Amino acid sequence: MSDAKDTDKPGGRKPLTLKRTTGAGTVNQSFARGKTKSVVVEKKRKRVLGPQSGGAPTRTREEAKKAPPKSDRGLSEEEMQSRQRAIEKARAEEEERRERQRAEEEERERRAAEDRQRLEEARKREEEEARQREAEQARAKAESEAAEAEARVEESREKPADKKPAQKEAPEEEGLAGAVERAGGRVKSKKSGGPAAPKASPKKRAESPKRRGKLTIQNVFEDDEDRQRSLASVRRAREREKERREQGGAGSDKQARDVVVPETITVQELANRMAERTADVVKYLMKEGQMLRANEVIDADMAELIVEDFGHRIKRVAESDVETGFIEDDDPEEKKKPRPPIVTVMGHVDHGKTSLLDAMRSTDVVAGEAGGITQHIGAYQVQIASGDKITFLDTPGHAAFSAMRARGANVTDIVILVVAADDGVMPQTVEAINHAKAAETPIIVAVNKIDKQGADPQKVLQDLLQHEIVVESMGGDTQVVEVSALQKKGLDELTEAIALQAEVLELTANPDRLADGIVIESKLEQGRGAVATLLVNRGSLKRGDIVVAGTQWGKVRALMNERGQQVKQAGPALPVEIMGLDGAPEPGEPFAVVETEARARDLTEYRVRMVRDSQTGGGPSAAASLEQMMTRVKDKEISEFPLLIKADVQGSAEAIAGSLNKIGNDEVRARIIHQGVGGISESDVSLAKSSGAPILAFNVRANKQARELAEREGVEIRYYSIIYDLLDDIKAVLEGMLAPEKREEFLGYAEVLEVFNISKLGKVAGCRITDGIVRRGSGVRLLRDDTVIHEGKLSTLKRFKDEVTEVKSGQECGMGFENYHDIQKGDQIECFEVTEHERTL
Structure with a gap:
């Protein structure tokens, strides 16, 4: 009955079994409120490995021993054990492998944790250093503000009349803290709209960091309407600064330059x-x-x-190092390309230079009509019928030519010497020849005006022989072309001669580099500023290049050719007009393109300082005066004395030149750079400056422009009216160039009797004069066994205790050598004097 009740209960249930139970039991399970429940517990046997069939019971060990050997389908006990050992060994190896992997993983995790810890510590250190710096800055600022506030408090104490009534009632001992507290109360009252009711004491409120951030010294003494920067604003500024530093931590680190x-x-x-x-x-x-x-x-x-x-x-x-690399060295031959020749037309006045230039321009096949070209600059380029290009320079008076050579920047390749067939060789013709020879430039003689009555080209060629110009028809190498600029005859032959000479010279230049060249002329034009005519020697000049010429520099804003047309770039041997310089450079100055404006400023500032120093230093640095010439002679820099002679008539000039050529010997001589007739011109001064020679003027004077140029360039002009005075001065200069002749004169002998050691003088020889005399300051030789062991100067000569000037033969004296003390008893002293005798020519 009880069992039936138990199963009928809602919570009761029968035990469930899946297999046959081998043993069973019950267990009482207690619940809350005194309830219990019986639970059936089943017990199962362990399964024994071994072959079984049809669920038959497992055999015991004794039965297994008695059993017959295994069949083909079964395993023996030894095989089972070996299999078991193999399985256990595999399990052990697998466990060992897993353990090793686990250890490696733990090691990697440990290293990663250590790296993270180091990074965290570095970050914390950087943040701590940043906080310390900010704290130090805030502390320094607070100290300065406190000192300023205290000074204001002291000032307010000294002026009681300026104080407010409320401040008068405050005790003087209140000081800065009380003022700060009162200001803090005013600020809080203003924000709340009523009287301040602080929770903390005034002292704590004044010491609060928040109050210090909001309150500044100006709040203490200024009116309530003045507001200061809030603490939030300061915090935002600090955060922005911190973000800027963090963002620029790696990318914006200061680069060392x-x-x-x-x-x-x-x-x-x-x-x-x-x-x-x-x-x-x-x-x-x-x-x-x-x-x-x-x-x-x-x-x-x-x-x-x-x-x-x-x-x-x-x-x-060094300051002078800025000039290094301004004009670069020559380019490799493989980078050079052929360029047009640069031709300069020179000659006497009214011999047809200008007419010949105009006629040559008419041969330009690019220009169109003859005479239709407007020449804006002093140089232009023409293209002849053969396709060759020729660049002509217009150098009136040869001033630009002389300036180029004087500055060491000669760019002319060929000189056309224009000689009128009716006048022949004239003074300026000779001057042009001397210019061309000094520049080592080949000459092409153009005999002009052959159509004029009385023309004699052969006489011109005969006159040129006197100036070492030998034409081809006479066995020389100078080309001669007979032309008529008026009738335009012989122009083709002249251009062919120029092309042939250029082919012989093999003119090349590298166009693919920074441009350099020479300044032909410059001027200042209203509305255009400084305009300079440049002749490119190497490279290509482009718009936007930074050009340095002398003491001027600028960026090229415009490039124009001789026709006034805009061009994009100017190659070698092409003259162009540029705008953009900050001033007008001197003609003949070399120019070059530099990389940066800073480089250009350095160059021009250095040159301006050099010019200023030379002007304030008492004259030019390369003055060609007789005194400086003598200095150079003493330094053995020259053995020739260059001169430039100008006389009133040709006979006087030839007489002076002939007389000066006779003065001299194998060591020194006078070298006539140029001799001419007429007044001294600017061209003469330029030639003398470039040659480093003075000008000898015989019965002629220099014009105003030449005098100013001579003073500016430091060229000395000496005026003479008597030819003998001129010859005597030059002879004296040449004699001064000769080294003086030295002659040795014997004085006497002395024998060393004893050697005394004196503290202040060193060793002094007690001597007897055996021959001649001995003078103080004379030269001496110390002889030991008839061998010279020292040659020097006699510094001390005493008779008894007195210093004497000389001692005669037979007397005794004390002698001391200059910077020598190795004297022994029995030595011989030879005394002599050396005299210099001037040499004469």
């Missing part, structure tokens, strides 16, 4: 070269106690300190 610093440099230029803000450099100088503005000049030592403190590397250069 190689800063080139000359001997002097402005603060602004130094900041530009360091790629730093000029204001930062000025602030740095203010911290160092140097109140300098951006445009002030500092020396190289101060610039070195600034560069190193800003974390850069300095490269100091």
